[in-house]
Amino acid sequence: MKILVPVKRVIDYNVKPRVKADGSGIDLQNVKMSMNPFDEIAVEEAIRIKEAGKAEEIIAVSVGPAKAQETLRTALAMGADRAILVEVEDGVDVEPLAVAKILKAIADEESPGIVMLGKQSISDDSNQTGQMLAALMGRPQGTFANTVEVEADSVTVKREIDGGLETVKLTLPAIVTTDLRLNEPRYASLPNIMKAKKKPLDTKTPADFGVDIAPRLTTTNVSEPPVRQAGEKVADVDALVAKLKAMGVA
Amino acid sequence: MKTLVWVEHDNSELKDATLSVVTAAAKLGEVHLLVAGSGCSGVADQAAKIAGVGKVHLADDAAYEHALAENVAPLIADLMGHHDAVLFPATTTGKNIAPRVAALLDVMQISDILSVEGGKVFTRPIYAGNAIATVESSDAKLVITVRGTAFDKAEPAGGSAAVEAVSGPGDAGLSSFVGSEIAESERPELTSAKIIVSGGRALKDAETFEQFITPLADKLGAGIGASRAAVDAGYVPNDYQVGQTGKIVAPEVYIAIGISGAIQHLAGMKDSKTIIAINKDEDAPIFQVADIGLVADLYKAVPELTEKL
Numbered sequence A: 001m002k003i004l005v006p007v008k009r010v011i012d013y014n015v016k017p018r019v020k021a022d023g024s025g026i027d028l029q030n031v032k033m034s035m036n037p038f039d040e041i042a043v044e045e046a047i048r049i050k051e052a053g054k055a056e057e058i059i060a061v062s063v064g065p066a067k068a069q070e071t072l073r074t075a076l077a078m079g080a081d082r083a084i085l086v087e088v089e090d091g092v093d094v095e096p097l098a099v100a101k102i103l104k105a106i107a108d109e110e111s112p113g114i115v116m117l118g119k120q121s122i123s124d125d126s127n128q129t130g131q132m133l134a135a136l137m138g139r140p141q142g143t144f145a146n147t148v149e150v151e152a153d154s155v156t157v158k159r160e161i162d163g164g165l166e167t168v169k170l171t172l173p174a175i176v177t178t179d180l181r182l183n184e185p186r187y188a189s190l191p192n193i194m195k196a197k198k199k200p201l202d203t204k205t206p207a208d209f210g211v212d213i214a215p216r217l218t219t220t221n222v223s224e225p226p227v228r229q230a231g232e233k234v235a236d237v238d239a240l241v242a243k244l245k246a247m248g249v250a
Numbered sequence B: 001m002k003t004l005v006w007v008e009h010d011n012s013e014l015k016d017a018t019l020s021v022v023t024a025a026a027k028l029g030e031v032h033l034l035v036a037g038s039g040c041s042g043v044a045d046q047a048a049k050i051a052g053v054g055k056v057h058l059a060d061d062a063a064y065e066h067a068l069a070e071n072v073a074p075l076i077a078d079l080m081g082h083h084d085a086v087l088f089p090a091t092t093t094g095k096n097i098a099p100r101v102a103a104l105l106d107v108m109q110i111s112d113i114l115s116v117e118g119g120k121v122f123t124r125p126i127y128a129g130n131a132i133a134t135v136e137s138s139d140a141k142l143v144i145t146v147r148g149t150a151f152d153k154a155e156p157a158g159g160s161a162a163v164e165a166v167s168g169p170g171d172a173g174l175s176s177f178v179g180s181e182i183a184e185s186e187r188p189e190l191t192s193a194k195i196i197v198s199g200g201r202a203l204k205d206a207e208t209f210e211q212f213i214t215p216l217a218d219k220l221g222a223g224i225g226a227s228r229a230a231v232d233a234g235y236v237p238n239d240y241q242v243g244q245t246g247k248i249v250a251p252e253v254y255i256a257i258g259i260s261g262a263i264q265h266l267a268g269m270k271d272s273k274t275i276i277a278i279n280k281d282e283d284a285p286i287f288q289v290a291d292i293g294l295v296a297d298l299y300k301a302v303p304e305l306t307e308k309l
């Protein structure tokens, strides 16, 4: 079985995003970029499935600018076997629907048993791509995975839902999206980072797959949310109690 | 515009999350509801009473009992032949199903809207709420998820819509429900609680969390939340997590105890009316958003607070 792992290059989660003064978007100039944290979890899970002898090959895919190669090299250094970059011009945003169409085309060629994605990217927070891909492929989806167990022709996914946890069983091929507690991703070791430089990385374009990436949504403005002002510090618990009472809370 | 709203329920009770979505849908046009489930006609009756609702579609079929996306998405896609927009609450159920419907319809979903600015123009948070984007759709049909805290709840009573049975393709044969672990609790649900007491990594372990946070929450009749760090460390279950990748809450009062205030946490609670922080580090970022801050060791301050309330 092959596992396809789409990985996205996003602003590093430690960086506080700044809105551009002209309202056209987020300033990504000279900002540290990293692999979307949920995608690191997806790569890790794929590697664990392979290490357990249940998969033979892991293919990492990214749709993004040339620099997304770095993200793919990270996936290769962690343990993916080969990578595909679907390159778009720097600054071009590809919406989840178009990403899902590209992934569908790649899945048609590669026939993976599982496509393992992040549940959401921390940039656009869309939380859509995996579910869209599942619809386009006509295959089942196990979103927000907390535990994944691969069997011969099915995968059992325990999902993090609002009230707690839910378990579903999906026939393969299936789409899985990762939640935070699925695993703790490994760090790539230096020798593996060196080895990753020699692993195959193919470059394609959306046109190679016949996918139109023209956006359906137009962002007309990006603004700062209202800023909350720091309030006051109280001296002790008695003062806090007085405040709460004044608010009618106690 | 004719809109369809996904009704969130557990086959017996309609969930509050539905009511804010009805308010958002009413800004677009006529509101129809979809109750999909099994043995859920009672929910349809509750749905019909929501003020401002034109019609309730009831799809009662064993295949829809657990709202498996593989089964309900085709049903909704069919109904979209007669509707211009479908709206879901941005709950885990809504987030699971909506994109599948969008892809079946070949449209781009608009996630987590904060406001309706026009027929096809909406605002939504991006980058953990550090920016608000205004987006306009060019698609013929709209698929939307709605942030509950951004819209008032529609009145659950006063309406008298007709209930109409509909049927869909049923079981897609791709997935099955195995089981669930849902904590039964008398406590208010996080997304509708008026007061939330939230604990962070500083609480050390599950027993300590329970010992210090629970009595205060009990005293206040509050819901209990947590930071990701507290959930990851196993102090509390996953559904307690507040934040960018957990639950988005906006209670009257949010009390953050031993939580540093990482941007991912703030993304989930910074629209609370009053934020109170108790932290021993006076430079903790949480104090930058707190209306009332107390610099103190929680192990002394929290029991004292609980006692004096």
Ligand SMILES: Cc1cc2nc3c(=O)[nH]c(=O)nc-3n(C[C@H](O)[C@H](O)[C@H](O)COP(=O)(O)OP(=O)(O)OC[C@H]3O[C@@H](n4cnc5c(N)ncnc54)[C@H](O)[C@@H]3O)c2cc1C
Residues within 6 Å of the ligand: A006, A007, A008, A009, A024, A025, A026, A028, A036, A038, A039, A061, A062, A063, A064, A091, A092, A093, A094, A095, A096, A099, A116, A117, A118, A119, A120, A121, A122, A123, A124, A125, A126, A127, A128, A129, A130, A219, A222, B126, B133
């Ligand atoms: C103002 C603004 C500025 C933006 N600037 C940028 C920018 O500079 N760069 C940028 O990349 N996006 C940018 N975006 C986002 C972009 O427009 C798309 O909406 C976004 O790439 C897709 O949404 P998502 O990643 O949130 O999808 P989600 O559905 O949340 O992603 C879920 C998962 O799908 C997979 N996935 C998603 N996208 C890709 C991909 N491209 N390649 C491989 N796997 C993927 C990953 O596994 C990911 O974890 C911006 C958006 C706005 C509104």
Ligand SMILES: Cc1cc2nc3c(=O)[nH]c(=O)nc-3n(C[C@H](O)[C@H](O)[C@H](O)COP(=O)(O)OP(=O)(O)OC[C@H]3O[C@@H](n4cnc5c(N)ncnc54)[C@H](O)[C@@H]3O)c2cc1C
Residues within 6 Å of the ligand: A013, A037, A038, A122, B199, B200, B201, B202, B226, B227, B228, B229, B230, B241, B242, B243, B244, B245, B246, B247, B257, B258, B259, B260, B261, B262, B263, B264, B265, B268, B278, B279, B280, B281, B284, B296, B297, B298, B299
């Ligand atoms: C992809 C991604 C998604 C994430 N999503 C979320 C999310 O949805 N929600 C979320 O919360 N986090 C999220 N995080 C994690 C976030 O970045 C922080 O790591 C987390 O919020 C920290 O939790 P904390 O404040 O409890 O712990 P810490 O940052 O360790 O803070 C503990 C605080 O307790 C204080 N303290 C210690 N002892 C005492 C004492 N005795 N009395 C009083 N105060 C004390 C300390 O001063 C400190 O400020 C996410 C991270 C990533 C990468």
